[in-house]
Ligand code: PEP
């Protein structure tokens with residue numbers, strides 16, 4: 001089979017003798033229209049639509065996708081050439097120019113354009129039509145020989161690379177050699193004579209590599225470029241992109257041939273970019289910048305400083321009015337803010353592109369509200385104009401980057417959004433110390449990874465940076481709960497906690513040095529940037545959310561452990577607490593000592609003694625939570641993590657013991673430490689996440705469950721007696737079998753009965769479980785006999801279904817994302833096919849046994865828009881996420897419900 005020829009399934013061979021291959025657009029009329037993406041590709045359909053809407057788009061024609069399919073089949077219809085010549089003739093007449101000929105030669109661009117955007121995957125050729133003669137004409141007409149020769153050398157290079165397969169490196173080699181000889185630093189410093197030398201060398205290279213001269217005939221250039229674009233549909237990167245994005249290989253690409261217009265043909269020409277409204281704030285002001293006698297790249301490269309678009313009003317009032325009128329017309333047409341590019345050639349305005357503009361979250365909300373007021377869109381449509389994650393912009397501070405020099409030191413995982421700027425410390429103790437002394441105004445805690453012991457330091461820090469750990473690592477989960485910025489797993493950073501140094505990019509940062517974190521993108525930036533504060537009470541946000549909530553079917557709850565977080569959660573719209581991780585309560589300074597005493601005890605009686613001390617503290621915690629949540633449901637999970645997490649780390653103990661042995665061998669502390677070490681070693685597990693944790697703790701040490709159940713029930717009774725209305729749900733973690741569930745549920749219920757009897761008052765409560773092991777999901781019908789509710793712990797369920805450690809995924813995640821094995825981090829966005837099908841199946845099984853079973857999700861996926869939409873689809877009752885993700889979850893849930901009722905009509909895309 002010839003190169004590039006593919007076998008296509010017979011059923012799909014569609015072309016007929018009536019097939020129209022070439023679609024013209026220009027002068028206010030296009031053969032095609034905006035709906036014909038299958039035929040014209042996205043770009044071609046857009047050009048047709050813009051032309052039909054009366055926009056001054058540089059004219060041209062689109063060769064439709066069927067031609068590409070024919071090319072792949074190795075049978076290009078000769079009609080294509082015929083139609084192309086007719087279209088070219090029309091184009092030349094319209095422009096009053098001839099392709100690559102005469103005093104004012106027509107030049108064209110040749111670009112790919114598939115139905116689905118495949119940015120940068122296929123090839124483009126600019127300035128096509130230039131040859132040895134046309135370049136002289138262009139030099140004369142533009143009065144700018146440097147520009148003309150540069151355009152020509154670019155054409156030979158692009159054409160040589162894309163069409164003739166001459167290695168790009170060989171062109172670059174020639175170019176760099178001339179630059180070195182001329183002793184210039186920037187490309188634009190090369191003078192015409194040097195550019196001419198480059199052109200000669202390029203042509204020689206083409207001859208040497210292909211055995212033929214660079215084609216001087218414009219038509220020959222055109223057909224060869226068209227075929228090269230068809231070929232580029234089958235290049236490796238395009239194929240990979242299609243595989244990852246599930247795009248059919250047989251769609252093919254269209255080819256767009258369009259007249260080139262130049263903004264650098266003198267003082268009456270120019271080029272610019274703009275937005276119909278301010279994309280940062282959403283304000284209704286025409287916004288943009290431009291440069292006269294310049295090309296597009298001059299505006300964006302920063303070589304020359306562009307002028308604000310308001311200046312154009314003075315310089316060329318007619319062009320300005322025209323530009324304003326048509327961009328607003330486009331805004332009305334697309335019913336959205338437009339981002340546009342324009343060129344003025346000899347005083348005539350051309351629109352090169354207009355599309356829906358990217359915007360910040362603040363702008364997205366303002367635009368959505370304003371456009372409803374302006375009758376451009378409906379309230380329901382407005383709900384789709386904001387991406388759920390954009391709502392973070394209101395809740396967390398943001399970095400001010402405009403006008404700043406940004407030195408990105410590393411990029412880690414965007415573990416918790418927002419920004420933090422502060423001085424580095426390397427231990428939680430240092431964080432607390434400097435915070436208390438007030439010598440550091442803002443602190444960034446930098447750790448290899450955080451452990452529950454770091455909690456006090458995390459509390460006082462503005463942001464956290466870790467070099468290890470994934471999206472559900474301790475640092476990530478805790479900071480998200482606190483609404484604090486975190487960059488996790490920044491693997492390029494070496495954190496030396498002993499020397500107290502952060503080493504990255506050949507630089508060393510010490511305690512007290514300033515860095516800035518962007519938890520939304522995962523960037524670690526050198527120095528002290530400014531930040532913009534959070535605006536959670538913005539009236540626009542409040543109004544927007546009032547439109548959102550009535551559509552939602554899913555309830556939203558928060559993962560919150562302390563009354564402060566619970567109050568924060570309610571302010572962000574929580575309708576309950578879906579997960580209170582009780583272990584977090586044991587790390588407070590006044591408790592860890594009793595917790596350790598409990599763990600160190602070998603006898604049950606000693607354990608009970610220690611637990612007795614913890615009981616009143618836990619009871620007070622729960623009382624606070626019930627009060628903060630009033631009559632909203634509160635799900636409290638019994639102790640879950642392996643016990644050794646509450647003890648000092650083995651390595652730290654060894655170092656301290658060694659130190660004491662060397663310095664104070666008789667110290668009583670030494671004996672204490674040795675006992676501690678012995679217990680740490682006893683508790684040491686090879687796979688602690690699969691070890692003595694979750695319900696296994698409560699089964700091995702029932703007194704722990706007893707104490708916690710008592711604290712919960714006593715607190716509820718107390719609050720009820722004081723006139724409150726607590727709704728409690730007691731949750732058993734890491735259940736794998738009905739037997740485990742029965743064991744723990746009956747223990748909880750027996751304690752509850754005892755407390756009711758002792759106190760003479762009853763409260764309603766439920767006992768349920770987390771489903772976070774595949775076995776629990778697979779036997780959910782049995783477990784539901786005992787469990788009154790299910791909450792999917794999708795962090796552990798992802799870990800145990802995939803067999804991937806949630807704390808170590810970042811060791812290979814980048815490779816998996818790059819290879820297209822993962823589309824997302826499965827700990828951030830639910831794996832619907834695998835983990836999701838367990839969630840769905842277990843929900844069905846559970847409800848089969850107990851039709852009223854309340855089902856929710858409390859893993860980190862509960863705050864991820866795509867995962868929330870999945871939860872809606874499979875009929876869960878609620879999602880629970882950290883307080884700062886509540887707005888996102890609310891919006892995603894409303895969008896999911898609307899998408900369902902309105903079919904495919906609603907979408908962000
Ligand atoms: C989970 O596993 O999804 C969960 C919520 O529990 P944790 O993150 O505390 O293990």
Ligand code: MG
Pocket residue numbers: 772793795796
């Ligand atoms: Mg879990």
